[in-house]
Amino acid sequence: MKKKEFLCMLLVVFAVGLMSASAKASEFKIIIMQDDKDAAENFQPLLAYLKKKGVGAALIGAPNYSAAAKMFTEGKGDAMFSGSGVAGTLIIKDLATPTVRPLTKEGYSTYWAVVIAAKGSPKFTGTADYFSNKRVIFTAVASAGEFFYHSIPNIKNVKATIDIAASHGVAIDALARGAADVAIVKNRVWDNKKKDYPTLEMVGEDKGENPDNTLMISKKADQKTVLKISDALLSLKEDTSSEAAAVKEKLKIQGFIKTTKEDFKHTLSLLKKAGVTKTFDFKF
Numbered sequence: 001m002k003k004k005e006f007l008c009m010l011l012v013v014f015a016v017g018l019m020s021a022s023a024k025a026s027e028f029k030i031i032i033m034q035d036d037k038d039a040a041e042n043f044q045p046l047l048a049y050l051k052k053k054g055v056g057a058a059l060i061g062a063p064n065y066s067a068a069a070k071m072f073t074e075g076k077g078d079a080m081f082s083g084s085g086v087a088g089t090l091i092i093k094d095l096a097t098p099t100v101r102p103l104t105k106e107g108y109s110t111y112w113a114v115v116i117a118a119k120g121s122p123k124f125t126g127t128a129d130y131f132s133n134k135r136v137i138f139t140a141v142a143s144a145g146e147f148f149y150h151s152i153p154n155i156k157n158v159k160a161t162i163d164i165a166a167s168h169g170v171a172i173d174a175l176a177r178g179a180a181d182v183a184i185v186k187n188r189v190w191d192n193k194k195k196d197y198p199t200l201e202m203v204g205e206d207k208g209e210n211p212d213n214t215l216m217i218s219k220k221a222d223q224k225t226v227l228k229i230s231d232a233l234l235s236l237k238e239d240t241s242s243e244a245a246a247v248k249e250k251l252k253i254q255g256f257i258k259t260t261k262e263d264f265k266h267t268l269s270l271l272k273k274a275g276v277t278k279t280f281d282f283k284f
Contacts, residue, residue, distance in 0.1 A: 028050075028055060028057040028058070028222075028225050029060050029076070029077045030043075030057055030060065030215075031062055031076070031077035031081070031082075032062070033068055033081065034061040040059060041250070042250040043250070043251070046250075048243055049232065049246070049247050050232055053228065053232035055228050055232065060076060064140065064167075065085065066140050066283065068082065069141060069282040070282065072086075072090065072095070072096070072216075072218070073090075073095060073282075075218075075220070078220075078222075079099075079215055079221065080215070080216050081216075082215075083142055083144075083210075084143040085141050085142045085143040085144075085147045085210075086216075088210075088264050088270075088271045089271060089282065091261055091264060092277065092278060092280070093278050093280070094219070095219060096217055096218050096219060097217050097261075098211070098259045098260060099216070099229070099258075100214070100215050100233045100256040100258060101214040101215065101259045102212070102255075102257075103237070103255055103257050104252060105248075105253060105254055109211065109212055109257060110211055111144060111188045112186075112187050112209050112210060113143065113144035113145065113148040113184055113186070113205065114144070114184070114185060114190050114202050114205045114206070115183075115184055116172060116175060116182070116183045116184075116201070116203065117183075117201065118181075118200060119201045121203055123203050123204060124203045124204025124205075126204070127152070127154075128152050128154040131158050132160065133160065134182050135160070135180045136161065136180060136183075137164075137165050137174050137179070137180040138164070138183065140283070141282050142186070143210045143270060144168070144184065144185060145168070145184050145185065147274045148184055148206055148274075149184055150274035150284060151273035153273075163180060169189055171183045171185050172190065172197060187205065188212070206270075208266030208267075208269070208270070210266060210267045211259055211264060211267070214259050215233070215259075217229075233256040234256055236256055238255070
């Protein structure tokens with residue numbers, strides 16, 4: 001692991017501890033992914049905005065998708081900003097409901113899996129045989145990672161070496177260093193990073209889209225508070241206050257858009273193909 005990546009992970013763990021310790025019992029607890037060392041700082045304006053709207057909330061940090069899912073199912077959070085893989089699994093397990101998701105400044109609110117390999121590699125055929133005898137790296141319990149891989153028909157019959165990456169960026173870097181033959185990652189991450197990896201190229205992609213970073217609400221959460229949060233976030237786009245501007249700037253978004261189970265149609269299909277059921281324990 002590179003020194004920079006190790007230091008980032010230490011900062012993430014430290015921030016997770018600080019946020020968890022500072023959350024009060026009366027506050028609405030929101031779990032966020034902290035694969036980025038600036039995640040906690042970027043979400044702080046959102047807390048101030050919700051407070052202005054009459055909702056006291058606190059952030060609970062999770063270092064990766066698997067940890068976030070476990071924390072949520074254990075009742076350590078009332079809500080979670082979640083990737084579609086974990087979000088869809090929570091829907092299947094009947095533990096949470098989607099409410100809103102961010103609309104980026106570029107106008108994106110969805111993403112999909114892409115398959116990356118060294119330039120000149122064969123194109124992804126869409127079949128399990130493509131991965132035979134290859135070293136494959138991806139992020140755990142991600143629609144653009146582990147879930148996509150396991151959704152491929154007959155993948156269980158293929159002999160491949162699997163490595164789990166802490167993030168999509170780490171997976172791409174490992175591939176570039178020769179630690180893997182193929183990486184499955186989020187297309188938005190690849191689009192942002194591909195200029196830094198001239199020896200790599202996209203050789204395939206998923207055919208459907210997944211909602212990105214949806215706010216999933218526990219079915220046990222106080223519904224009056226849930227309604228307040230939903231209304232507040234949906235009003236953000238048209239809000240011209242300084243608090244709203246700070247949220248948009250830090251999170252690099254236009255605002256939030258309403259999100260329902262129907263938006264997860266492709267995701268839920270992918271998860272079911274991967275074998276996810278109500279008893280799935282967030283690991284293969």
